Amino acid sequence: MKAPLSWIKDYVDVPAHVTTDELTRRLTLTGLKLEAVESPGREITGPLVIGRVLTMEPEPQKNGKTINWCTVDVGDANGTGEPQGIVCGAHNFAPGDLVVTVLPGGVLPGGFAIGARKTYGHLSAGMICSARELGLGEDHDGIIVLPPDAGEPGQDVRPVLGLDEEVIELEVNPDRAYALSLRGIAREALVSVEGADRFRDPAVRDTPAPNADGHPVVVEDPAGCPVFVARKVTGFDPTAPTPDFMVRRITAAGMRPISLAVDVTNYVMLETGRPIHGYDADKVQGAIVVRRAREGERLTTLDGTTRELDPADLVVTDDSGIIGLGGVMGGETTEMSGSTTSILVEAAHWDAVSMFRTGRRHKITSEAGRRNERGVDPTICEAAADRVVELLVEHGGGQAHPGVTVVGSPPAVPAIRMAADLPQRVAGLPIDSRTVVASLQAVGCRVDADGADVEVVPPPWRPDLTDPQDLTEEVIRLVGYDAIPSVLPTPPSGRGLTRAQRLRRRIGRTLAGEGFVEVVSFPFVGASDLDDLGLTADDPRRDLLELSNPLNAEAGFLTSTLLPGLLRTAGKNVGHGNDDVAIFETATVTLPRHAGPAAILPVDRRPTDEEFAALDAALPAQPLHLAVVAAGDADSGGWWGESRPVTWADAVEAVRSVAAALGLEVTASAVELAPWHPGRCAELSVDGEVVGHAGEVHPTVCQAFGLPKRSVAAEVDLDLLMARAVDLRRAPSFSSYPVxxxxxxxxxxxxxxxxxxxxxxxxxxxxxxxxxxxxxxxxxxxxxxxxxxxxxxxxxxxxxxxxxxxxxxxxxxxxxxxxxxxxxxxxxx
The missing domain is CATH 3.30.70.380 (Ferrodoxin-fold anticodon-binding domain)
Incomplete structure (x- = not known):
């Protein structure tokens, strides 16, 4: 959220000695993290002044473009007092207008230096500026025309345009939607900065009472839309410009000015946090009805996209059909345009969960939806609508229709009971009950002390306050997170490593000693990976557990073997010029049991032993495996002798070394199994039980994974090996007699x-x-x-x-x- 500093100070008095840095530091300490402090004029240097257009002579060019040769009075800013000759391509001004003029020597945003240069047959000494050229907006087709009372020619224009204004950008957590408004940020400044006072709530105003003359509205789903307010403005001038102060503030807040009618609704949303929507009242046919969408209904939204609606979507309809996706985006059929003279203003409160789901379902992101889905104050709909009507009348020449429609009422906020000493116990600080009450009242809560407890009713703009822990956080953040002592708990005495941890470390040290490097691979595979391994259709390793939401559509299963990931890693190393590779990985694989889906158990009781057993049965088996892959030379060559390439025996010997470290002896026998080469694959057994396989990888598999021929690999079940491992290794006894x-x-x-x-x-x-x-x-x-x-x-x-x-x-x-x-x-x- 971007907030101009002057706009914040419209609603709260901040002591004069409090700098911007101190203000943002205090806001950060209480939960609104500072992202940046910006100033629109920071990149502009040199003479930027008010100029009065004296003459303006249009000159058609051969390329079809017409330029204006202007003389501009810039006072003494140019050092001569003589009018400045400037070429300008815009046409939205006239002689006598005050304009923004940058003189030679000035530098505009983006490092655009201004000088006197010959163009279109004239020596143009300066530039008459548009909003885009000054970094104030996107409008570059027309220059900025200042009000007649803006100042005298030659006067510095920075204060007039607010270019020296500081804009604070804050990171707002999803649970603090109230801070997506100047109202909320000013309230935070009030409770964060010592000496700040006189909070002026822009959402507190006298509003006209509802009557029968308002536009008819029917809400069929009060749970989805508890409050709906409708007001009308007639006789509106669609050509009326947005006032400069509003343009500057909307732009500084990160939004783009569009037209007066749209800008007013955005301005009030930024001001109060309440999203507002405006309809062309002449296009609305009959009563407005708020309901859930029906199967097969469609809506073309303001972005020109036709959307297939879901029965869970809240929609706004009239006699012609659906005219808006409630709280998310309006429809094209009732959109305000350059000919709109009658505006129907909607200020409605929408269910936050429904808004969130609708926005994600249709992939719509908007400023209004961003606020509605996080929770907005439901009590200010009438005030926000009245503020919009006031601004449209004041700046658009319209008239407020006497009709006022208010349907529904804000939902009640339940009270929360909390022990008064809970913040003290959580923070470890001496926080007395008076501080607790004062802190909660400062953030807008209604607090009643009742002995050792307090009963708290959160303010309507804080839907995130739902339990005692939330209230505790509010108290502690105002007392100050920086005041919480840094006390490390005393750790309990260690119990040492578990048996499995000791054995796994023993295995890792053994393989490292044999020259292997440990890697970690993603445990996801696709059918193509198993094809690359050369597995047959009936191979049990093709029985995979499918992921419901995979990171990669081409790897949508949990792997049943470590070899695809390890072979791929080895292939990448070889592809990057590391010809001699020896790597290993220890990780679990997933073997489905096909026991059916796990039951969804209730949370109001402890599951029974039978239910626990059923949950365990539904889980797939996840044995711990070890895999090794080696390619290239096992022993490097040099002056000491020739190199030795890896062979299938190296893969077998790696497993033998691991087994020996566990106090076991492995027996190898010939077998044929993919992805190993027929006749060069060993089945590895311990005490007659098969624990894995090792040997030379098949040439086609080597080619598929980018490995050289005669690369070797092994994979064993570590759970089986560790179950038989000797925990206490005894030193071997040696005989001193001759052999x-x-x-x-x-x-x-x-x-x-x-x-x-x-x-x-x-x-x-x-x-x-x-x-x-x-x-x-x-x-x-x-x-x-x-x-x-x-x-x-x-x-x-x-x-x-x-x-x-x-x-x-x-x-x-x-x-x-x-x-x-x-x-x-x-x-x-």
């Missing part, structure tokens, strides 16, 4: 996983086995087609003794025998 080394090479079919052979060797070797490691894989003529040789290094050691000769060999033979039994392995010679 016995045994190597075996086993030949198996190429389709037998090395992990199965290793598991069989581990079980067959018994307790003496300390470690086992696959160190060579061979395929070739020596083992025959369809076969492969797996070489393992077995290490045996006893914790309490040196192994005797033959013990290690016996354990080795036992291991080989079990591997042969389970996998068909034969020992290679």
């Amino acid at each position: 016995a080394k045994e190597d075996v090479a086993l030949v198996v079919d190429t389709g037998v996983p090395a992990a199965e052979v290793e598991q069989a060797l581990r079980e067959g070797a018994g307790e003496l086995l300390e470690s086992i490691r696959l160190f060579d894989v061979y395929t070739g003529e020596q083992v025959g087609p369809g076969r492969k040789s797996l070489a393992y290094a077995l290490r045996f050691r006893a914790p309490d003794r040196t192994l005797k000769e033959g013990e290690a060999a016996a354990a080795r033979d036992s291991a080989v025998a079990l591997a042969a039994e389970r996998t068909g392995a034969t020992q290679r010679a």
